[in-house]
Amino acid sequence: MWPTRLAKLVAVAAGALGLLLIQQQSQAQETPPLPQQQWSFDGIFGTYDKAAMQRGFQVYKQICSACHAVKHLYFRDLAALGYTEDQVKAIAATDQCTDGPNDQGQMYQRPCRPSDPIPGPFPNDKAAAVANGGVAPPDQSLIVKARDGGPDYVYALLNGFTPAPKGFQVVSGKYYNEYFPAHNISMPPPLSDGAVAFADGTKATVPQMAHDVVTFLAWASEPNLDARHRIGVRVFLFLIVGVGIFYAAKRKIWAAVH
Amino acid sequence: MADVHRGSGSRIIRWIDHRLPFMAMMQHELYDYPTPRNLSYWWNFGSLAGIMLVIMIVTGVFLAMQYTPSASLAFDSVERIMRDVNYGWLNRYAHANGASMFFAILYIHMFRGLYYGSYKAPRELLWMLGVLILVLAIATAFMGYVLPWGQMSYWAATVITSLFSAIPLIGQGIVTFLWGGFTVGDPTLHRFYALHYLLPFIILAVVLLHLIALHRFGSNNPLGIDMKGPQDSIPFHPYYTIKDLFGLCVFLLIYAFFVFYAPNFLGSPDNYIPANPMQTPNHIVPEWYLLPYYAILRSITFSILGIPAKLLGVIFAFGSLFVLLIVPWLDTSSVRSSQFRPIYKWLFWVLVIDVLALGWVGANPPQGIVVTVGQIATLYFYVHFLILLPVLGKIERPRPLPSSIAAAVLGDAAGVAAPAAPMGRS
Numbered sequence: 001m002w003p004t005r006l007a008k009l010v011a012v013a014a015g016a017l018g019l020l021l022i023q024q025q026s027q028a029q030e031t032p033p034l035p036q037q038q039w040s041f042d043g044i045f046g047t048y049d050k051a052a053m054q055r056g057f058q059v060y061k062q063i064c065s066a067c068h069a070v071k072h073l074y075f076r077d078l079a080a081l082g083y084t085e086d087q088v089k090a091i092a093a094t095d096q097c098t099d100g101p102n103d104q105g106q107m108y109q110r111p112c113r114p115s116d117p118i119p120g121p122f123p124n125d126k127a128a129a130v131a132n133g134g135v136a137p138p139d140q141s142l143i144v145k146a147r148d149g150g151p152d153y154v155y156a157l158l159n160g161f162t163p164a165p166k167g168f169q170v171v172s173g174k175y176y177n178e179y180f181p182a183h184n185i186s187m188p189p190p191l192s193d194g195a196v197a198f199a200d201g202t203k204a205t206v207p208q209m210a211h212d213v214v215t216f217l218a219w220a221s222e223p224n225l226d227a228r229h230r231i232g233v234r235v236f237l238f239l240i241v242g243v244g245i246f247y248a249a250k251r252k253i254w255a256a257v258h
Numbered sequence: 259m260a261d262v263h264r265g266s267g268s269r270i271i272r273w274i275d276h277r278l279p280f281m282a283m284m285q286h287e288l289y290d291y292p293t294p295r296n297l298s299y300w301w302n303f304g305s306l307a308g309i310m311l312v313i314m315i316v317t318g319v320f321l322a323m324q325y326t327p328s329a330s331l332a333f334d335s336v337e338r339i340m341r342d343v344n345y346g347w348l349n350r351y352a353h354a355n356g357a358s359m360f361f362a363i364l365y366i367h368m369f370r371g372l373y374y375g376s377y378k379a380p381r382e383l384l385w386m387l388g389v390l391i392l393v394l395a396i397a398t399a400f401m402g403y404v405l406p407w408g409q410m411s412y413w414a415a416t417v418i419t420s421l422f423s424a425i426p427l428i429g430q431g432i433v434t435f436l437w438g439g440f441t442v443g444d445p446t447l448h449r450f451y452a453l454h455y456l457l458p459f460i461i462l463a464v465v466l467l468h469l470i471a472l473h474r475f476g477s478n479n480p481l482g483i484d485m486k487g488p489q490d491s492i493p494f495h496p497y498y499t500i501k502d503l504f505g506l507c508v509f510l511l512i513y514a515f516f517v518f519y520a521p522n523f524l525g526s527p528d529n530y531i532p533a534n535p536m537q538t539p540n541h542i543v544p545e546w547y548l549l550p551y552y553a554i555l556r557s558i559t560f561s562i563l564g565i566p567a568k569l570l571g572v573i574f575a576f577g578s579l580f581v582l583l584i585v586p587w588l589d590t591s592s593v594r595s596s597q598f599r600p601i602y603k604w605l606f607w608v609l610v611i612d613v614l615a616l617g618w619v620g621a622n623p624p625q626g627i628v629v630t631v632g633q634i635a636t637l638y639f640y641v642h643f644l645i646l647l648p649v650l651g652k653i654e655r656p657r658p659l660p661s662s663i664a665a666a667v668l669g670d671a672a673g674v675a676a677p678a679a680p681m682g683r684s
Binding site for chain 1 (some may be wrong): 517
């Protein structure tokens, strides 16, 4: 009687262990866990690092913007990166925006103003798709909030263009990326060492550029984080005082009936 | 009860109150209202739910002033609120996380009712109105989740409305009717918006009925025995107003943590991708507060007596709410509080674990062990309510009840001798 029961128990335990191992192995074939990065905007007192955002904007402007739009951003928003009003105007003026119709009924191009949305590289999604092997590059203005893992994921992806492991068949026209789901990504490796020259003398390594551009994109997807954190601390202090006062009052009022 | 003001109230107020006894009613229902003296902090969640409902309506009205319910503009209008409307981000995060807080409160409130037998006679209708509030809240939250028109919004709307296609013969017609077209689209979004604005006010009306039913016999209490006289009760004000305020402040700390420091923790990243009818997300997962129903829905993977699995899943998922509705008649024990029910006390916690397990199942893709756990947990959910509750009432030997609330709280010296008797079922 006992030996068979014991055998059953062992079998069940082994089965469960097997299931667990299978599950873990299938996970290993997917994407590795994201390395945790240090971000200036982490934690309850976190704020965006303005210097990193300006470098990140430069990376976006000189590299990413060839394919990716940031359609929810306006030039005026760039003031949050620490640029002065005149600098924002100058940045805007380097782009051409469509305006109109004018008195002749024609749409026309003019230099952008701070009140304009930042124009994307393609007139529409179809044009974006046909120019990029059939897949439209996703808009970047919410990308950090729209991915599991947020900034850590985007950072890992930008650094994740490793050689494909032996036996892995990369689909023609695609690239191997360690962190991209199913590993076949349409985007060629966008960053290379020294691809941009930072004005502040920071060395433009791939991890440095990735870190900076992710800081910029995190701001793009959550521009009110600084204010949220600042107000949050005050709300917390206010409520903690409230908890103390109400608790003391409750103790005093209830003293008579306890 | 008119003209009972304690010398407060100006002549104008007394003049009005003589004709429209609103102040007198407030005095009676919020001030003097006799409340058991032994309520624990688990009794804070009723008033918390009421306050949270008001916060949801207020933040919702302000969001509605900036939101555009059209398929081509909804997503961008929400981003506009987040970026360009003054404190729009605060308002939206308060509303989105407020929904989660409201459900957390409702569930704690209901589990408290299950633990202390608050649904038993004479409070059956009070309980049923509460379940009705839950059902309305689920409908409201579901439609609200569709409004930002992100990927999860769109696909949740598609999956949930498609459930009605499981109804034989007329199912597909009903789905087309609900959608206002042949897919989830612009007409669907418009009507969901209209209903999402309407339903909270219906909830408010049901809350009023819930309060009327509550004040008929007063609150249940941790001992589950009736108030037998003035020594068992204290006036609502100041004792419970201050206790509720303290509890509210603690709750707001938790709420504020989510709003200010983890505003997207409870949401899905996919909902920051605009709705795309051509691309299904990998895993379509509802918000956490709907996961247990979702788990039940997906756990029925087989047909019984020719009824297809999909229809059975829908029946069992909705059935879980119906079972709650009839709990007052499923529980045959005459003792309310679990403190005096040695066996039910354990079954209650097993049920809590069971529901948490269903939540875990709902959050994971239905493969391997997840399906098995889901089926066992679904079966146990129904066994608990349909078999264990009715049978347990007949065979369990409850511990002796205290003679009165005052006797139990203040010791026998203060207790006025009253015969111990099982409660309720007159």
